[in-house]
Amino acid sequence: MPKLSPNLDLLRGESAYEVLARANELEAQGRSIVHLEIGQPDFATPEHIVEAGVRALRDGKTKYNPTLGIPEFRKAITEHIGETHGIEVSPHMVAVTPSGKTGLFLIVSAVAGAGDEVIYPNPGFPTYEDVIKLSGAVPRPVRLSETNQFSFDLDALRGLISGRTKLILINSPSNPTGGVMSEEDLRAIYEVIQDKDIWILSDEIYSRLVYDGLVRAPSIYSIPGVADRTFILDGFSKTYSMTGWRLGFFVFPKEFETRIDKLLVNAVGCTATFTQYAGLAALTGPQNDVIKMRDEFQKRRDFVVDALNAIPGIHCAKPRGAFYVFPNITETGKRSDELSRVLLEDAGVALLSGTAFGAYGEGYIRISYATSMENLKVGLERIKKAISVL
Numbered sequence: 546m547p548k549l550s551p552n553l554d555l556l557r558g559e560s561a562y563e564v565l566a567r568a569n570e571l572e573a574q575g576r577s578i579v580h581l582e583i584g585q586p587d588f589a590t591p592e593h594i595v596e597a598g599v600r601a602l603r604d605g606k607t608k609y610n611p612t613l614g615i616p617e618f619r620k621a622i623t624e625h626i627g628e629t630h631g632i633e634v635s636p637h638m639v640a641v642t643p644s645g646k647t648g649l650f651l652i653v654s655a656v657a658g659a660g661d662e663v664i665y666p667n668p669g670f671p672t673y674e675d676v677i678k679l680s681g682a683v684p685r686p687v688r689l690s691e692t693n694q695f696s697f698d699l700d701a702l703r704g705l706i707s708g709r710t711k712l713i714l715i716n717s718p719s720n721p722t723g724g725v726m727s728e729e730d731l732r733a734i735y736e737v738i739q740d741k742d743i744w745i746l747s748d749e750i751y752s753r754l755v756y757d758g759l760v761r762a763p764s765i766y767s768i769p770g771v772a773d774r775t776f777i778l779d780g781f782s783k784t785y786s787m788t789g790w791r792l793g794f795f796v797f798p799k800e801f802e803t804r805i806d807k808l809l810v811n812a813v814g815c816t817a818t819f820t821q822y823a824g825l826a827a828l829t830g831p832q833n834d835v836i837k838m839r840d841e842f843q844k845r846r847d848f849v850v851d852a853l854n855a856i857p858g859i860h861c862a863k864p865r866g867a868f869y870v871f872p873n874i875t876e877t878g879k880r881s882d883e884l885s886r887v888l889l890e891d892a893g894v895a896l897l898s899g900t901a902f903g904a905y906g907e908g909y910i911r912i913s914y915a916t917s918m919e920n921l922k923v924g925l926e927r928i929k930k931a932i933s934v935l
């Protein structure tokens with residue numbers, strides 16, 4: 546039998562999907578499971594966005610469109626970036642993609658290859674490591690530690706940089722920690738790489754899901770001098786509750802438009818046309834649904850953090866972004882994967898081991914609060930009970 550590329554054997558996948566599959570199996574056996582593993586908002590896509598998508602289909606917007614996106618959508622994205630980052634970008638610097646993940650894959654393959662090294666956060670979004678491996682580059686994890694509010698440890702970062710470092714991935718607010726990097730942290734990271742030929746990929750997919758009065762998370766892109774070497778990665782899944790629409794975009798330095806166009810024309814041709822009209826309505830229409838969702842997430846975060854801190858053996862920092870908390874479970878005496886397995890199999894709570902996000906996630910579990918307050922109450926009660934009898 547012919548063999549598949551050995552590159553595929555390097556991939557780890559995403560454990561959220563595996564946990565979900567096991568939880569579904571248990572549910573099929575009649576078990577009650579509270580789902581705290583899923584990284585998607587539990588809200589419906591706002592009605593005016595759905596309407597715009599449906600209208601586009603009815604209006605016959607069912608054909609191919611320009612590879613980098615429909616012009617009015619690219620323009621709306623540049624206006625959005627201008628408003629949120631305080632930097633003027635042109636539509637020639639925007640690529641619309643069928644999901645943030647596709648953008649991530651394309652940017653890493655555009656920048657890195659065999660012989661290069663790519664630095665990325667650990668614990669971090671599992672796709673980073675897999676995408677780096679697929680590009681042929683060597684993944685270099687930088688540890689995010691709780692003592693440092695899950696921001697980059699600058700000494701660790703300096704120690705990882707070599708003549709082969711090609712790209713550094715930043716994700717704020719972070720999956721899985723929910724941590725938001727301060728402008729000061731971001732400046733410090735830039736200072737470390739300023740005089741080196743290193744690209745930056747700033748994954749800002751959760752940038753508008755921030756709490757405690759923040760309007761959006763600070764971006765490294767806004768620091769003078771950074772834009773020329775930085776890609777912003779963003780998408781509509783989280784901010785507008787559009788995970789199933791598969792719509793994202795990225796911003797790149799202007800001189801690469803032709804080459805990025807060629808990359809996308811080969812990889813995807815173009816992004817679905819009707820979803821772009823929906824995205825246009827999302828960006829240019831009323832934002833009150835985003836604000837409502839954010840306020841609800843903040844209430845849930847406060848509830849979850851307080852409930853976790855009331856459980857002996859668990860300590861949970863209060864993160865300022867995304868919809869995840871990353872409690873420290875070391876005092877329970879269990880390893881992260883053991884505890885998450887016990888909580889799923891015995892207590893009926895699906896959540897993720899910190900190690901699903903890399904080896905430095907040992908000692909933590911990830912809980913998504915993108916589910917109803919009722920579910921959170923039941924889930925936290927079950928966790929408390931299960932931990933009390935360990």
Ligand SMILES: Cc1ncc(COP(=O)(O)O)c(C=O)c1O
Nearest residue numbers: 644645646670720750780782793
């Ligand atoms: C940090 C991070 N980046 C990117 C993505 C990709 O999102 P999507 O492909 O739905 O746009 C996710 C999704 O979970 C994420 O957590």
